[in-house]
Amino acid sequence: MGANSPTSPYYPQRARWYSPLFSCWYPLRRWLYLDWLNRIGLGDVGSFVLGLVLPGWSLLWSNRPRWGVILGTTYCVAAPVFVVWRGYTISNLALMTMLSIHAGGILRNEPSTSFSRRCLRSLAAFFCIASLIYAPLIQLMERRWFVALKVNDHVVCVRTGVQRIRVQRGDCIAYQLSDLGLRGGGVVVNGGCTLGKVLGVAGDVLTFTAQKVLVGGQEFAAQPYMPTNGTVTVEAGSWFVWPQMNVNIHGMGNYVVYSTMMRLAKVDEKSYVGTAPEQWLWRRQTLP
């Protein structure tokens, strides 16, 4: 009759080699005692708090635990991608993924909720999460850890939170140019964060020649629009950093540019953002 063969209509379909994958979740959950947590009445407030604290993973305690694993794992992958490749497009994509997962985790849409209401609630949650959690966290990260700057199509990571006192001659620093922005007299300097090499610290006397700048026994190559003679003494509380910028001149003499650049080169220590190391993680950085 052939009951021994799988073709028998009364012989049940047997598990495939991959079948345990479909049911491995429950034993794992029991092993981790997550099923115990599931039976705690989380309620709306509980699930909201859980969604806020454990982005993605909070779905483990819902009726869609597989999505909890998938989204939680995706979030855990996206977070380091966001940090490591900060400044690149993939980092922005990772951030968007994290935001979406986080926002999705705190929402509990009922099946009866209309599509438009779902969209509205999702958008509201997304922007709340972005502005109340992620923006402050990113600001904190940029203030205390590092900030990624795009310089001439290169991403340069600048270590922030380094004490100003440690800045030495030859260091590549990031500083805020907005404080030195000039308007009027036909010169416009677009503000923002920029990078530059410290040529002199407080008290240094810089001697300019056509090919180089001499300071404290050190030599630096001359840069565009730099004076070709004369000396400059760096004032206390400031550094001498020749600004790296694209210069567009329309109908005015170079002397205006020279004088503006010289003013911009005197960088106040207060506008200091951070120091750009030559190597960030495993990446060698292209510094000006």
Added chain:
Amino acid sequence: MSRFSNLEFSGDAEERSASVPILKDELYYQQEAQTAYESGDFEQALRSYAKVLEYNPQNPAAWAGQVKMLIELGEFREGKLWADKALEQFPHEPELLAAKAVALARLGDIHDAMAFSDAAIEERGDTPYIWLARGDVLLAAKQKQAVSCVEQALVRARDWFVHWLASRIYYYYGKFSLALKMARAGVALDAGHSCLWLQLGYCQMALGLASVAVNSFQEALQLNPQCREAAAASARLSRAGPVRRLFRACRGVFRS
């Protein structure tokens, strides 16, 4: 009549018994399936139940038996699917409902498992398996009433087989002390079953009682020299190094 006809020669009995044709019908395969089940050969039992169904597809016990075998083989998803198929024909069969409850419980669907277990009891199912299934579901739900459900099963049939099944259920849920108690009670009732000794050995091994576990596996091997599981477990225990032995001893202390 030949005058030598009453003389006995060696092999004569076998020849005579071989000449008697064995009627392989539904009952035969049902018995074969039950024997295989009771000896822990779940694959063979599954095949035999399939044979029973080929003779009589309207045999609900065989359908339920197949679902039980799939569960014992750890194929809960397939067990649930097969139970669904069987329940299309026998929607009020208590053992089928109970077996599906077990499959669901072991898949983590406690809510539905409880509903099916309730349904099995409501259908006036009063067999030991229905109460064991209830205990299984309650163990999955981590409820204390599980023990009393297992006791209810034992009240209905105080034989070694129910004790063995109860021990397997407790073992699955990591209740090794209770599993050991059931296996010991089963051995006390009937010590002539290899699978019972094997189960006892597993429980002892889980509790870190390696020395007595070896004896249990040896007993299982004596009763059934073909028992590969007992041979493998015994060999594994004898190969265990000092670190593993220490680990087992520690585990035994914590679990006892």
